[in-house]
Amino acid sequence: MLSRVANSIYWLNRYSERAENVARFIDANYQMALDIPESYGSQWQPLINTTGDHELFKELYGEVSREKAIEFLVFDRKNPNSIYSCVRAARENARSVREYISSEMWEQLNTFYLMINGAAKEDSMDLPHRFFADVMTASHTFIGITDSTMNHGEGWHFGRLGRMLERADKTLRILDVKYFILLPSVEYVGSSYDNILWGALLRSASAFEMYRKRHGRIDPKKIVDFLLLDLHFPRAVHYCLNTAMSSLQHITGVRPGTFSNRAEQRLGRLLSGFNFASLEEIFEEGLHEYLVKTEAQILDAGISVREVFFSPQLVDSGIDTKTLE
Numbered sequence: 001m002l003s004r005v006a007n008s009i010y011w012l013n014r015y016s017e018r019a020e021n022v023a024r025f026i027d028a029n030y031q032m033a034l035d036i037p038e039s040y041g042s043q044w045q046p047l048i049n050t051t052g053d054h055e056l057f058k059e060l061y062g063e064v065s066r067e068k069a070i071e072f073l074v075f076d077r078k079n080p081n082s083i084y085s086c087v088r089a090a091r092e093n094a095r096s097v098r099e100y101i102s103s104e105m106w107e108q109l110n111t112f113y114l115m116i117n118g119a120a121k122e123d124s125m126d127l128p129h130r131f132f133a134d135v136m137t138a139s140h141t142f143i144g145i146t147d148s149t150m151n152h153g154e155g156w157h158f159g160r161l162g163r164m165l166e167r168a169d170k171t172l173r174i175l176d177v178k179y180f181i182l183l184p185s186v187e188y189v190g191s192s193y194d195n196i197l198w199g200a201l202l203r204s205a206s207a208f209e210m211y212r213k214r215h216g217r218i219d220p221k222k223i224v225d226f227l228l229l230d231l232h233f234p235r236a237v238h239y240c241l242n243t244a245m246s247s248l249q250h251i252t253g254v255r256p257g258t259f260s261n262r263a264e265q266r267l268g269r270l271l272s273g274f275n276f277a278s279l280e281e282i283f284e285e286g287l288h289e290y291l292v293k294t295e296a297q298i299l300d301a302g303i304s305v306r307e308v309f310f311s312p313q314l315v316d317s318g319i320d321t322k323t324l325e
Contacts, residue, residue, distance in 0.1 A: 003309060003310050004096075004097075005097050005100050005155065006154070006155065006158045006309055006310065007309075007310040008093040008094070008096050008097045009093075009097060009100065009101070009155045009156075009158045009159045009162075010158045010159060010161065010162040010305070010309075010310075011089070011090075011093050011162060012089075012090045012091075012093035012094045012097075012109070012159070013090075013146075013158075013159040013160070013162040013163040013166075014162040014163065014165070014166040015086040015087070015089045015090035015093070016086070016087070016090045016109070016112075016139050016142050016143075016163075017139065017162075017163045017166040017167055017170070018081065018086045018166055018170070019083045019086035019087050019090070019112075019116075019135060019139060020135060020136050020138075020139035020140075021166070021167070021170035021173075021174075022051070022073055022074075022081065022082070022083050022086070023083060023132040023135035023136055023139075024132075024136065024170075024174070024204045024205065024206070025047055025050075025051070025073070025170075025173075025174065025177065025204060026047070026069075026070060026073055026074065026128075026132060027128070027129060027132035027133070027136075027204070028174075028200045028201065028203055028204030029043050029044065029047050029177075029200075029204075030066075030070075030128055030129065030132075031129065031200060031203070032196065032197060032200040044064045044065065044066055044068075044069040045064045046177060047069060047073075047177060048064060048069055048072070048073075050173050050176050050177045051073070051081060051173070052081075053072075053079060053081055056078070056079060057069075057072050057079075060072065060076070060078060060079075070128070074119075074120075075116075075119075075120045083116060083135060084116050084117070084120055087109075087112055087113050087116045088113060088116075090109055090112075090113075091109050091110060091112070091113045094106055094109045100155055101146075101150060101155075102145070102146075102149035102150050104145045104149045105142065105145055105146055105149060105150065108138070108141055108142045108145050109142060111138070112138040112139070112142065115134065115135075115138060116135070119131060136206075143163070146159060154250075154251055157247035157248075157250045157251050158247070158251065158309075160243065160244075160247045161244050161247040161248055161251070161305065164240040164241070164243045164244035164247070165240070165244050165298060165301060165302050165305075167235060167240045168237045168240035168241055168244070168298055169295060169298050169299075171205060171227055171228075171235055171236065171237050171240070172237060172291050172294055172295050172298070173291075173295070174201060174204050174205055174227070175201070175224065175227060175228070175287070175291055176288065176291050176292070176295075177201070177204075195218050198218050198220055198223055199218060201223065202223060202227075205227060205235045206235060207226065207227060207233060207235060210226075210233055211223060211226050214226065221279060221283070224279065224282070224283075224287065225279045228274075228277075228282070229274065229277060229279065237274070237294070238274045238275075241267065241270060241271045241274055241298075242271060242274075244267060244301075245264075245267050245268065245271050248263060248264055248267060248305075249264070251309075252264060261304075261308045262304040262307065262308055263301065263304040263305045263307075263308045263309070265304075266297070266300050266301045266304045267301045267304075269297075270294070270297045270298065270301060
């Protein structure tokens with residue numbers, strides 16, 4: 001497959017997944033802010049911090065408020081990771097490879113973009129939860145259409161590889177949001193408000209029902225185990241990395257356990273760590289430290305995919321490349 005085509009299919013899937021996960025972040029934060037007392041402080045600064053775009057936000061908006069945070073993360077065209085920017089980038093990548101994807105995929109991405117663009121022209125969102133639910137549904141629909149209408153060859157595997165790397169990164173960041181929110185208020189650990197925060201975290205990963213079916217009551221350690229190490233829940237980091245490696249090996253044609261390039265080596269090393277990881281070791285290292293380290297390893301794996309499969313001149317898809325991985 002041409003590297004130009006592979007690059008576009010990879011990124012249109014990453015961008016679609018990124019838009020969905022940003023919607024998850026904001027919706028969970030919005031709902032959580034309604035449930036905890038005002039004395040608990042603003043939860044919007046930690047959200048901006050964990051997206052990695054806090055410096056750009058400060059430059060554009062200054063002080064953080066709910067309205068400014070939502071505008072920046074949803075509609076701001078100057079923010080390359082806003083929902084609007086991500087959906088626009090996904091649509092442009094799809095446009096460049098329309099002959100390689102199904103017409104249904106293009107139509108769904110175009111519908112997705114028109115929905116976001118229409119909302120951006122409104123002065124405000126009267127029903128923010130409904131809007132974010134629509135974003136998540138649009139992304140789910142695109143994934144379903146892709147799996148149902150596209151040949152499961154190299155192109156499909158490049159798309160799934162991009163989607164799984166993006167999803168793993170965002171699940172780590174969802175967990176990190178919880179860490180940053182607790183930093184200034186450790187007295188809430190173990191309180192009823194702590195349970196509210198952990199419940200919101202599970203909902204932001206669409207994991208609340210599956211977690212409750214598996215474990216029942218809210219237990220922070222079991223939640224971390226479920227979102228990091230579970231091999232069956234589709235948003236768990238371990239599941240995502242395992243699926244990403246499967247697609248990468250389909251692309252290269254090597255048998256499992258062997259590595260033919262840097263991308264396989266880096267992703268394989270990361271996956272191996274998860275295969276033998278234990279919850280006790282993670283907490284002994286420090287949850288935040290473990291999350292940050294794993295985020296960096298996923299970033300390295302993404303850079304290796306770019307270097308191995310995509311020509312340098314194809315890396316920039318119209319968005320600042322510093323924000324792409």
